[in-house]
Amino acid sequence: MTTILHIDASARGERSLSRRLSKAFVDAWVESEPSATVTLRDVGRNPPPIITESWIGAVFTPPAELTPEQREEIRLSDELIDELDRADLIVIGTPMYNYGMPAALKSWFDKVIRIGKTFTFDLERGDYPLEPIMCGKTLVIVSARGEFGFGPGGARENMNHLETHVRTCANYLGVEDSHLIAIDYQEFDDARHERSVADAYAAIPVLVDQLIGKVGAGRIAAE
8 A cells, every 4th residue: 555645835726737737646546546545745835934043953952852842843844754754655746936946845855854864964974974764765746847948958957956956855755766747838838838738647647557566665675
């Protein structure tokens, strides 16, 4: 049974292309695997607060020494990490804002990439002292972008700071396999955009079929 963590990051509601697309993906998965469980975390509508000095102080305080105020400070972070830890599949529905991720999604990553919880730090490892604690997770990024050419070899490849940033951060959350379905040309609203939307929806059942039965295998092997 697959446990899915579905994250939506768009500030828009029903008009959001990434929301519709991510929902279509999760719905297709559940249709293929009715026993799957889904946790929805809507950071677009309910963004986690940005990190503060007091939050940083709390996460670097030994658990036994935490004050009640510090425990409350990191309560949401603990909750988000628990959701993440249970997940086999992470589905992130996100628009590209100013060539990167929405601030709400960045805040979610800041809350879950946490020393002693999702990664360890050891200078004995040399120049790469960080190592993820979790493992075997699969990530599906479901994105909507106003322009086009953000893929490898594309005209705007060097301007794509969304998927590259998400994948870099996801490495510290135990993600070992990642996939992308994206809608382009939104700002042009022309035939190319219509084709991009159609192609994105057509890619959903293909990717679901590809991943069903495989997601979570890495975690089981590790356990």
